Amino acid sequence: MDYLTLTNQVLAELNEVQLTSSNFVSGAVGIQQTTKDVVNKALRDVYSSELEWPWLHSDKIQATFAGQKEYALPTDYRSVDYDSFYIVPTELVTNSTFDSDITNWTTSSGTPAYTATGNGRLRLNAAAAYATLSTVKNKEYRLQVRLIDSSSSGSSLKIQVGTSPAGTQNLSTTLTIADFGDGSILDIKFTATASTSYLTLDNDDSNNLDVDFVKVSENIAPKKLTYITYDDYRRRFLSTAQINSSDQYGVPDYIYKSQDGKFGLYRIPDSDGYSINYEYWKTHDDLSATTDTPDIPARFHDVVIARTKYYIYQLRSDPQFTQFAAADYQAGIKRMRIELINSPTQMLDTRVNITKTRGAAIGG
């Protein structure tokens, strides 16, 4: 239900005059305007009744900067899962998966095309395209390409990395598919020799070769960051981190929550090439436009209606129906918790040197 429908649902249950799309935004008066306002208040109640409703979940990728230890959390965060922080190398290819188009890929020859086959692909037929990469000289990078031979022709895709388009200074190889109907993935490494490298994909034959994805990142092993409290950070690492020396920089191991809405890393990153991936639960925006739809799944909109009625009945000094609406709301929230909030079936004991076995599971 959109904002209009939600409001009208409440008005209908109150046997009040309903709104239309033409008078909803600026023509609501009296109980109509109150109901509009209270719908948002009820939504806030529902959102606030749990910290981690699944529809508010979001992911964040934070690029690191060499020497910067703290990073702002998203402005719309309300809760962060500090156990979800991972450090991964930054993906260097823009539009590496061709989900909806082949933008950021430049034609080198022929006519590279987009095909919506699968989850979106780059189609090369007597064509070549290249992407520009920001690299660091003498650093090693991992390259991964998935190729599908949709013509079952056995043609080879040339994969080249160099200091110019179609250059082969850093890498020159081919990928051929033998098992038609299935894709083939090339995993290969190269070492950059300049700050700007060019990755070229070239099919000389007049057959369709579809590239599903191309991923390039620094050869760094992703790892989970361990959460420590700010006090722990201060006690164990703060003094070291404050030494004005790049000797203290490196690949981060720990994540901590600062006291001013940021997260911090230790060790302090020594490169711009890391990405910090983490999960959080965002805040919501109040409904405003007629067709705005709340994030709550539609099957639970009745809970919002019940809460709205609760406030309206309260406004109208009707204690009996206020209690009925409150009971409906509480029952709805309970149902939502049962259905939507994951209850852990295990608890992880992260203490050390207790039984000398980390991760001893306690059945739940």
Place this chain on the structure above:
Amino acid sequence: MADTSQISPFIYGCSGGLVLNKDTFSFQPGESRILQNFEPDIKGGYKKILGTAFYNTNIVPQVSVASERVVMSAIFNDKVLVARGGTIYQGDAGSGSWTSVQTSLGTPTANYTFSKFNFTGTDNIVVATGTSFPKIIDTSYNVINVNASGSQDTFSIVEVFKNHIFFAGATGATQEIKFMGPFQTNSFTTSNGGGAIKVDTTIIGMKVFRGNLFIFGLDKIFKLTGTSLSDFAITPVTRTIGCLDRGSIQELGGDIVFLAPDGIRTIAGTERIDDVELGTVSKQIQERIDEVGVDNISSLVLRKKSQYRMFYPKTSGTEASSKAVISVVKTNSNTGQLGYEYADMIGVKPSCCDSDFVGSTETAVHGGYDGYIYLQESGNLFTRVGGTANIESIYKSPDLAMGDPGIRKSMQRVIVNYTNEGLVDANLQLRYDYDSATTPQPGTYPLTTGNVPAIYGTGTYGNSTYNQSSLPLIRQDVQGSGFAVAIKVNDSSAFPPISLKGFELEFTPGGRR
């Protein structure tokens, strides 16, 4: 069984008419804040008025210019005598041409007055034009020019009383009444029983009532009693109240009704209370009376409806905006008292009018500013030169607090009781909290029926419905809430009149916020 214990009913019957002089809390439920083109029905309730039609589809011929209005429309000899531009015509209903009866009466300056009499076994009508000697016309449309010595060519008022024809309103003699002798039609001599009387006010009109001739002055009213020159005597009825316009004077319900400066008054009432304020019978519509201009007032009575219609169009106004006051003598079903109930009539622009019997049928006609003669109480549309127009009928109840203005009423249902004579296509509306802009006001609810009740022997095949209630109820679910609720019914259809009888409002009492 459904629990309806929380639903409270509020029932009222439609009676009391248009009331404009009460505060919100003093209104009686059956009264109306707006009653436009609904008339208080002597059978109870408020009934949509009937329309108008051309009496004759031909325009009354003009004499000089097309803007000449009709200054007389008198029902006489089962025809209509009309005057326009200084010529009197006679014509039948339908589409026949108008036949000239008398020409060269001068350019009219006001409506002609007329009085019907029968001295010799033949019906006659005497007409005072104000611009020529009076004319007496018989049923063969022969004309007698009343020009005997003593007559004046500017008599503008005429009345027949005790077999004497009385004239007044002559230029330069506005306070004088002249009369011819008994059964005389062109003699003012004393030897024939004629004479003259003066009063100390400008004479506005004359009307015979209960064996007396009432003389309406600008600021006084007199009564002439007696039967002949030998015993005619003038006595004052009131020396403080006069009449604004002779076109307003009519006999209705055993009284003479006229427009005084302070409203519509009755002669009997004025006599009885000796000119105290209570004599005014239109206090409930004083606001409307204050709007009445004196461009050209005309009036008629509909006897079978105990109804008085006073038209007060503005000369420059359109037909659609021209107004009249409808007054009905009836017993208020809520109070049990006999009195006057009022309504507004909007949409016709009479220049002059008359009502009388044609055969045994009461007929009401009016002459228009457009030169046509119209039949009132005909059809369900207003007929105009440019075509027909639907009658915009509106009823709005008082704002009903239903016992406690501080309690919110969540409306659930309105039950409408009405009678209909045909298809109905009206709209029902609820207006909350005195039409407050900050309270949601619901849209209209259709008030329709295709069922036409008929009494056995009167129904027509294909029109009436077997086993149909003669007092149908419509149960309409409604939305909204407020501390006061007004019912509004709007009927702009071309269907036969609906008569609203009463309403039941069903609501759930709420809190005080």
